[in-house]
Amino acid sequence: xxxxxxxxxxxxxxxxxxxxxxxxxxxxxxxxxxxxxxxxxxxxxxxxxxxxxxxxxxxxxxxxxxxxxxxxxxxxxxxxxxxxxxxxxxxxxxxxxxxxxxxxxxxxxxxxxxxxxxxxxxxxxxxxxxxxxxxxxxxxxxxxxxxxxxxxxxxxxxxxxxxxxxxxxxxxxxxxx
Amino acid sequence: xxxxxxxxxxxxxxxxxxxxxxxxxxxxxxxxxxxxxxxxxxxxxxxxxxxxxxxxxxxxxxxxxxxxxxxxxxxxxxxxxxxxxxxxxxxxxxxxxxxxxxxxxxxxxxxxxxxxxxxxxxxxxxxxxxxxxxxxxxxxxxxxxxxxxxxxxxxxxxxxxxxxxxxxxxxxxxxxxxxxxxxxxxxxxxxxxxxxxxxxxxxxxxxxxxxxxxxxxxxxxxxxxxxxxxxxxxxxxxxxxxxxxxxxxxxxxxxxxxxxxxxxxxxxxxxxxxxxxxxxxxxxxxxxxxxxxxxxxxxxxxxxxxxxxxxxxxxxxxxxxxxxxxxxxxxxxxxxxxxxxxxxxxxxxxxxxxxxxxxxxxxxxxxxxxxxxxxxxxxxxxxxxxxxxxxxxxxxxxxxxxxxxxxxxxxxxxxxxxxxx
Numbered sequence: 262x263x264x265x266x267x268x269x270x271x272x273x274x275x276x277x278x279x280x281x282x283x284x285x286x287x288x289x290x291x292x293x294x295x296x297x298x299x300x301x302x303x304x305x306x307x308x309x310x311x312x313x314x315x316x317x318x319x320x321x322x323x324x325x326x327x328x329x330x331x332x333x334x335x336x337x338x339x340x341x342x343x344x345x346x347x348x349x350x351x352x353x354x355x356x357x358x359x360x361x362x363x364x365x366x367x368x369x370x371x372x373x374x375x376x377x378x379x380x381x382x383x384x385x386x387x388x389x390x391x392x393x394x395x396x397x398x399x400x401x402x403x404x405x406x407x408x409x410x411x412x413x414x415x416x417x418x419x420x421x422x423x424x425x426x427x428x429x430x431x432x433x434x435x436x437x438x
Numbered sequence: 439x440x441x442x443x444x445x446x447x448x449x450x451x452x453x454x455x456x457x458x459x460x461x462x463x464x465x466x467x468x469x470x471x472x473x474x475x476x477x478x479x480x481x482x483x484x485x486x487x488x489x490x491x492x493x494x495x496x497x498x499x500x501x502x503x504x505x506x507x508x509x510x511x512x513x514x515x516x517x518x519x520x521x522x523x524x525x526x527x528x529x530x531x532x533x534x535x536x537x538x539x540x541x542x543x544x545x546x547x548x549x550x551x552x553x554x555x556x557x558x559x560x561x562x563x564x565x566x567x568x569x570x571x572x573x574x575x576x577x578x579x580x581x582x583x584x585x586x587x588x589x590x591x592x593x594x595x596x597x598x599x600x601x602x603x604x605x606x607x608x609x610x611x612x613x614x615x616x617x618x619x620x621x622x623x624x625x626x627x628x629x630x631x632x633x634x635x636x637x638x639x640x641x642x643x644x645x646x647x648x649x650x651x652x653x654x655x656x657x658x659x660x661x662x663x664x665x666x667x668x669x670x671x672x673x674x675x676x677x678x679x680x681x682x683x684x685x686x687x688x689x690x691x692x693x694x695x696x697x698x699x700x701x702x703x704x705x706x707x708x709x710x711x712x713x714x715x716x717x718x719x720x721x722x723x724x725x726x727x728x729x730x731x732x733x734x735x736x737x738x739x740x741x742x743x744x745x746x747x748x749x750x751x752x753x754x755x756x757x758x759x760x761x762x763x764x765x766x767x768x769x770x771x772x773x774x775x776x777x778x779x780x781x782x783x784x785x786x787x788x789x790x791x792x793x794x795x796x797x798x799x800x801x802x803x804x805x806x807x808x809x810x811x812x813x814x815x816x817x818x819x820x821x822x823x824x825x826x827x828x829x830x831x832x833x834x835x836x837x838x839x840x841x842x843x844x845x846x847x848x849x850x851x852x853x854x855x856x857x858x859x
Contacts, residue, residue: 301858358732
């Protein structure tokens with residue numbers, strides 16, 4: 262029997278959450294969900310692992326802080342000493358307030374860009390990448406659960422479908438893959 | 439479910455008040471500054487800090503109404519109880535102002551009327567001051583051109599008109615919001631929605647008044663201590679301090695109530711949201727503090743920079759310690775999601791920042807009002823802090839017993855119960 266992928270289409274995020282809960286409580290692994298906007302509280306239901314994006318963002322931020330400090334120190338203190346605010350002490354430490362805004366902005370810049378790019382690479386959604394969305398309606402007003410029979414060897418496609426029929430599902434599509 | 443104060447909580451609050459008063463009395467006996475200036479200054483510090491907590495809570499409450507925020511409906515009563523402190527909190531403030539107006543203390547240097555007149559007739563206590571040169575008049579050695587230029591704003595009658603306007607507005611707003619909130623518990627359906635919309639409109643109106651008053655009251659009550667100095671960012675900076683102190687108090691109060699088994703519907707998500715507020719407002723405070731400091735430091739203009747020179751040279755620990763505690767501690771310790779969801783950790787960090795913001799008010803008031811007689815925080819300040827803390831806790835807990843801890847009816851109650859992030 263070929264592996265099948267089942268798409269259960271819902272019209273409301275709460276109904277989708279109920280459907281996902283029902284599947285998971287029957288021991289069925291949900292592969293993913295698709296929705297036009299983030300569904301709050303779906304992650305623990307379908308067992309999505311905590312994102313490590315925050316750690317990456319912190320790393321990018323620290324990189325930005327270091328780069329900004331190094332750059333300003335080199336330009337304004339070491340290579341071409343500047344008289345900052347009438348205080349020609351030529352030391353980074355004594356003029357640190359003047360450098361804070363740039364440090365702050367560069368930290369944010371690196372963290373934000375790094376985070377956005379990482380996110381897009383990880384999700385394979387960089388500009389120009391082929392869309393992986395199974396159903397274009399999930400970008401508009403439909404909410405879709407994806408279940409694969411390959412992940413659920415103990416359950417037949419019919420059993421999963423009949424289980425889904427018990428929830429207020431809008432339609433169910435099956436595909437080979 | 440109604441809240442009832444445990445015996446232990448009651449004895450702790452009264453213990454705090456008694457201990458605080460005792461410590462303050464011992465401290466005051468050792469206060470040899472002129473006119474007991476130090477005692478008056480620390481009374482101002484503490485009455486302002488704790489009044490600010492009530493004010494911050496009132497502001498946040500109005501903000502939630504005006505933005506029709508749903509998640510905070512479950513913890514609405516906590517903010518109501520916090521701003522109930524405003525009912526009594528104005529009294530010590532007004533005592534300080536009355537004493538200052540009667541020259542029983544010299545916290546507000548500008549209240550000395552001799553500064554404003556160029557000439558004087560006679561000498562010593564019998565002297566009377568005139569603006570025009572007349573027979574027998576001599577130049578007034580106390581005449582202060584800068585203060586004379588600020589006379590239109592900084593004069594005792596106008597100061598009192600403003601002070602009464604602020605206090606009346608805040609107390610009335612607190613009373614009205616509380617009454618509306620209790621009324622909402624009794625209503626359902628259309629009348630409930632109507633009342634929510636009325637609250638929404640009145641809150642928006644209140645926020646307009648609050649925006650102006652919170653700024654001007656910080657000039658009147660705090661910034662005018664250093665009457666020659668001014669900073670255009672001072673109002674926001676003071677307001678951010680009030681707001682973050684109020685948010686910390688609310689978080690700690692919610693965690694206390696949860697620990698005692700109240701507020702069963704308040705979930706980790708609500709705690710997380712309040713933790714985020716503490717984190718975010720700490721950054722707002724830092725941003726304003728630093729902006730004020732950096733511009734003054736950078737331009738290095740003598741009449742502006744004296745404010746920080748005094749604090750950096752004479753009280754470096756207070757100056758940098760305050761900044762470090764109120765910025766670095768929340769930044770490092772509250773950044774992660776887990777930290778904001780961990781009650782013990784949140785209480786620990788919150789307590790540190792709470793004390794940090796109290797120190798911040800000390801830094802605003804003490805060097806200006808005591809000058810070189812200020813040698814750091816001592817028994818008087820700590821004693822009064824404990825006494826006021828006890829009074830705040832007592833007022834807040836008493837207010838909590840007066841109404842169901844979770845609102846009975848609110849259009850957004852259901853959404854708040856299901857809040858999940």
